[in-house]
Amino acid sequence: MIRIKQLSFAIGSFQINHLDLQVAPGEYFVLLGPTGSGKSILMQCLCGLEKISSGRIYIKGSDVTNVEPRTRNIGYVPQDYALFPHLSVERNIAFGLQARGCRPGKISQSVADIAEMLGIRNLLKRSIYGLSGGEKQRTALARALVTEPEVLLLDEPVSALDEATRQEICGQLRRIQKQLGLSTIHVSHNLEEVFSLADRAAILNQGSLEQVGPLEELLRKPKNEFVARFMRCENIFQAEVIDSHSDGSGTRVKLGNTQLQIPGRNKGKVAFMIRPEDVLVYGEGEKSNADKNCFQARLTGWRDFGSNVMLELDGPVKLIAHLSHSAFDRIKTSGTTVNVVLPPGNICIIGQ
Amino acid sequence: MFSAFCFMFVAVFVVFILALIIADIFYIDKKAVLTVLTSGYIRHALWMSIWTSTTTALLSLLFAVPIGFILSRSKFPGRIFLDVIIDLPIVFPPLVAGLTLLVFFSQTGAGKWLQQDIGIEFVFQPKGIILCQFLVAASFAIRSARTAFDDVDRKFENVALTLGCTRWSSFRRVSLPLAKNGVIAGGILSWARAFGLFGPLLIFVGSFRGRTEVLSTTIFLEQSVGNLEVALAVALLLIFVAIIALIAIRLAGGSAMPTL
Numbered sequence: 001m002i003r004i005k006q007l008s009f010a011i012g013s014f015q016i017n018h019l020d021l022q023v024a025p026g027e028y029f030v031l032l033g034p035t036g037s038g039k040s041i042l043m044q045c046l047c048g049l050e051k052i053s054s055g056r057i058y059i060k061g062s063d064v065t066n067v068e069p070r071t072r073n074i075g076y077v078p079q080d081y082a083l084f085p086h087l088s089v090e091r092n093i094a095f096g097l098q099a100r101g102c103r104p105g106k107i108s109q110s111v112a113d114i115a116e117m118l119g120i121r122n123l124l125k126r127s128i129y130g131l132s133g134g135e136k137q138r139t140a141l142a143r144a145l146v147t148e149p150e151v152l153l154l155d156e157p158v159s160a161l162d163e164a165t166r167q168e169i170c171g172q173l174r175r176i177q178k179q180l181g182l183s184t185i186h187v188s189h190n191l192e193e194v195f196s197l198a199d200r201a202a203i204l205n206q207g208s209l210e211q212v213g214p215l216e217e218l219l220r221k222p223k224n225e226f227v228a229r230f231m232r233c234e235n236i237f238q239a240e241v242i243d244s245h246s247d248g249s250g251t252r253v254k255l256g257n258t259q260l261q262i263p264g265r266n267k268g269k270v271a272f273m274i275r276p277e278d279v280l281v282y283g284e285g286e287k288s289n290a291d292k293n294c295f296q297a298r299l300t301g302w303r304d305f306g307s308n309v310m311l312e313l314d315g316p317v318k319l320i321a322h323l324s325h326s327a328f329d330r331i332k333t334s335g336t337t338v339n340v341v342l343p344p345g346n347i348c349i350i351g352q
Numbered sequence: 353m354f355s356a357f358c359f360m361f362v363a364v365f366v367v368f369i370l371a372l373i374i375a376d377i378f379y380i381d382k383k384a385v386l387t388v389l390t391s392g393y394i395r396h397a398l399w400m401s402i403w404t405s406t407t408t409a410l411l412s413l414l415f416a417v418p419i420g421f422i423l424s425r426s427k428f429p430g431r432i433f434l435d436v437i438i439d440l441p442i443v444f445p446p447l448v449a450g451l452t453l454l455v456f457f458s459q460t461g462a463g464k465w466l467q468q469d470i471g472i473e474f475v476f477q478p479k480g481i482i483l484c485q486f487l488v489a490a491s492f493a494i495r496s497a498r499t500a501f502d503d504v505d506r507k508f509e510n511v512a513l514t515l516g517c518t519r520w521s522s523f524r525r526v527s528l529p530l531a532k533n534g535v536i537a538g539g540i541l542s543w544a545r546a547f548g549l550f551g552p553l554l555i556f557v558g559s560f561r562g563r564t565e566v567l568s569t570t571i572f573l574e575q576s577v578g579n580l581e582v583a584l585a586v587a588l589l590l591i592f593v594a595i596i597a598l599i600a601i602r603l604a605g606g607s608a609m610p611t612l
Contacts, residue, residue, distance in 0.1 A: 049510045069513040076514040082507040086529045096515035099525070147515065 001025045002046070002151050002183050008057035009045055009207075016042065016207040018055070023151075023200075025060075026181045028174065030194045032230065033156055033204035039187040040079065042204070043155045046185070047076050060150050070099070075149030077184070079156045081140035083128045090115075090124040096147040114146045117176065134165040141173070145180070152177065152184040158193060170196045191232060195280050203227050219275065220348055228273050228350055234320040236273045236350065241266050248303075250344060256316035261292045261344045271350040278346035279321035281311060282339040283331045293342040302328070373591060376584045384581035388589055393561050394570060398589065401547060401566040401599075408485040409543035413491035416538050420497025420531075421523065425506075441491040449488050450552025453480075478564055480557040485546035492545055493538035494591065500534020501527060540601050547594055567593075 002023040009016040016038050018191050023029040033039050044050040046057060048069035056065045064072045083092050090111060094243040097107045115121040118138045123131065131139065137157060144152065157173070158166045174197055186197060194201050194215060203226070210230075211223045222228035228236055239253035244265040252259055253265040262272050282288050284296075297315030309328040313319040320342065323331070331338055388394050392508035423435060441449065457463035457475050467473050474480035504527050513523035528535070550568035553559070567590045574583035 044510070047510070047514050049513065067509075068518075070516045070518065072514070074514055076511065078507050078511060080507070082505070082511045084508060084512075084526060084530075095512070095525075099512070099516035099521060143511075143515070 001058075001060055002185065003058040004046070005056045005058070007042075007052055007057065009041065009050060009052045011041070011050075014038065014041070014124065014207060016045075019207070019209060021202065021209065021212065022121075022187060023183050025183055026178075027182045027199045028177055028186065028197055030183070030186045030188055030189060030198035030201040031204060032191075032194060032201055032229070034189060036206075037204045038207040039189075039204055040155050043076070043078075043153050043187055044183070046122045046153055047074055048072055071163065075144035075147065075152040076159050077137075077140045077144050077152075078156045080160065081136050081157075082137055083131075083140055083143070085128050087128070088124070089120065089126050089128065089131070092128065092139055093124075093142045093146055095143060100147065110146050111142075112117045114142045118142050118172070132165075133161045133171060137161065137165075137169055138172075141176075145176070147181070152182045152188045154184065156187050156189070159188065159190065166193070167196070173197065203230055205230075222273070222348070222350055224351060225271065233273045233275050235276060235279065236271065237317060238269055238271050241268060241270055253321075258295050258316035260347075262340060262349065263344055264349055272347050273350055274342050274347050276310065276320045276322040277308075278343065279313075279319060280339070280341040280343065281313070281321050281323060281331060282325070283333070284335055284337045284339065286339065288339060288341050290341040290343065292344055295340055295346075297338055297340045298336055299331070299338055313340060314337065371408045373588070376588055380581045380585045380588065384579075384585040388585040393565065394586060394589075397494075397561050397565045397567050397586075398496070398593065400564075401568070401590070402593065404478070404481045404485060404566065405546035405549075407482050408489055408546040409493070409539050411482070411486055412490040412542040412546075413497075413535065413539045415487050415490055416489075416493035416497040416542075417528070417535060419494050419534070420499075421482070421501050421512040421527065422492075423498045424501035436499060438491055438494055442495070444488070446488060446549065446551040447555065448514050448552075449485060450555030453487065453552070453556045475556065476558050476560070476564060481553060481564060481566060484552050484556045485549050488549055489542035489545040490539040493535075496538025496541060497531065497535045500531035500538070503534065537579055540541060540598065543601070544548065544594065544598065547597070548590070 002021075004019060004021040004036040007016060007019045014036075019042070027209060031039050031042070032180050041050060043051050048064070048067060052065070056063055058064065059074070061074060084095065087095065093111045093114060094107050097110060102110075111124070112121065115124055118141060120135065120138045120142060123135055123139065128139075130135070141157070154173070158169050161169060170193060173186075186193070188194065198215055200212065201218055203210045203218065205226055211218060211227045218227060219231050219233075221232070222231060225236055237255055239255040239260070239262075242252040242254055242259065244267065250261050250263055251270070253262055253266075253272075261269065280288065280290070288294065295315050297313040297319065299311060300314045302314040303310045308322045308324060310322045311323060311328070311331075313321060322341070419438065423431070423438070444452075454475065457467055467475065472479070476485050508526050508530065509522045512526045513519070518527065548568055549566075552573065553564075553566065553569055554572065557564040559565050559573055561573075565573070567586055570586050571583045571590070574580075574586060
């Protein structure tokens with residue numbers, strides 16, 4: 001388990017202020033954030049490579065705040081892997097065991113075991129030069145795991161890999177992490193990695209945690225606009241409340257020249273969002289069963305992303321919708337005017 | 353086309369140097385060669401040149417590695433000033449180095465205390481050759497080591513720390529091996545600088561036959577008494593030894609090449 005309590009750190013004009021975070025035993029936790037948000041610095045603070053100005057860091061219940069990096073028992077894979085270029089794959093993996101003064105017999109056995117587990121036994125005698133990105137990644141992971149760390153810290157471990165290798169490595173990471181039961185923090189700015197790996201995730205922005213929680217919560221209940229946008233929700237609106245149902249079943253708001261029903265009781269101005277994949281789009285001639293939040297819009301553009309199609313719609317407000325190929329093919333034949341439904345149940349009030 | 357253009361400069365420079373050496377070879381006669389090969393004084397000067405410059409190079413490396421590492425890794429007040437002081441001997445006119453050493457050891461209280469009370473004599477002594485060479489050559493090794501450590505990404509050291517290394521073992525097992533080529537290049541530079549040093553030696557230790565004479569001062573002594581052929585033959589011996597030594601050091605040090 002990793003527990004960060006009121007951690008503060010400053011370097012130049014960048015600051016982390018009173019950050020609290022807890023990662024449960026065996027949990028795969030993904031730390032998300034844009035470039036420069038402080039993810040890598042936070043990893044280095046956890047490793048003891050950067051001195052924090054205040055706060056405490058606990059690993060498996062022990063306070064390691066003032067403990068040297070070498071005795072924190074952390075498996076750390078930095079960005080670009082930092083494999084030692086003057087050592088072979090085998091000696092890179094053995095490095096930590098040699099530094100800890102293990103017997104040569106134990107070192108050979110442990111290196112062989114971890115190489116077997118990661119499928120890199122054939123690479124052991126190779127030089128670091130000439131390894132592919134995936135091979136380097138596995139070597140770095142083997143080097144971090146061979147010392148049997150209590151926690152694993154991965155700083156953008158798959159960001160430099162192609163899509164196919166990334167998916168393969170992510171699957172392997174998850175499997176090994178579960179097998180070893182390691183609390184893991186994985187730094188990333190890539191949402192796909194979160195979906196394939198994370199038990200929980202956090203979004204870091206300018207040294208502060210914007211939101212921590214399960215993925216579903218980050219996707220459907222963002223605490224603020226930054227989180228919503230980071231989780232790739234582009235349909236974010238500000239609207240004036242017209243009235244709220246007294247039973248709390250919904251609120252009517254005015255958005256552009258139309259009225260919408262949104263969930264909950266609200267007053268004054270309200271910010272809300274709907275994920276692009278939750279926007280329902282029908283062809284002009286098609287009928288929907290919905291009686292609320294229906295309006296017509298013009299299809300102004302579309303982009304094919306392979307797995308789905310992104311539509312740009314212009315109605316009372318500008319909207320982005322994601323549709324399957326089959327749904328899009330239906331709409332394409334019916335012209336540029338479409339019927340749009342924003343199901344009230346799929347609308348999320350930002351900040352609630 | 354561009355490579356050919358670059359090679360043109362290489363060719364001009366190499367041909368120029370080789371032409372100078374060939375001119376010397378054609379100038380000397382058999383008698384001068386025999387003198388150089390049979391003279392006990394010249395053999396002694398050769399030996400003095402080799403062991404003093406080798407000792408100086410090793411001593412320079414001993415200082416260069418920790419100083420280069422500290423300058424590369426630490427930030428402290430006055431670092432720029434320290435940097436300038438360390439580079440100063442590079443821009444010293446060599447004669448100034450000799451004069452400064454002579455004044456320090458013969459005119460100042462600290463110098464006299466070292467020589468007379470402690471008994472470590474440098475002025476006009478063989479030990480003075482090494483001190484003089486060290487003053488002039490060590491900065492090259494330090495500068496080269498610092499550049500080499502600058503080129504070693506700190507992430508390697510950081511990973512080593514998380515893998516169980518102390519600062520010392522991370523330096524020994526990661527930083528130093530990765531900076532090895534640059535450090536060796538610094539050693540080569542300081543050896544070459546020390547091997548050919550002349551002016552400051554003449555001032556600080558003199559050129560006493562069989563005692564403080566090195567090859568460069570032999571050349572001066574021989575040409576000052578009119579033995580130009582012998583002086584050139586000694587010069588060719590110096591060049592020959594330097595070529596052999598530089599090739600040997602480079603082969604031993606892998607791809608180490610001077611970066612200054």
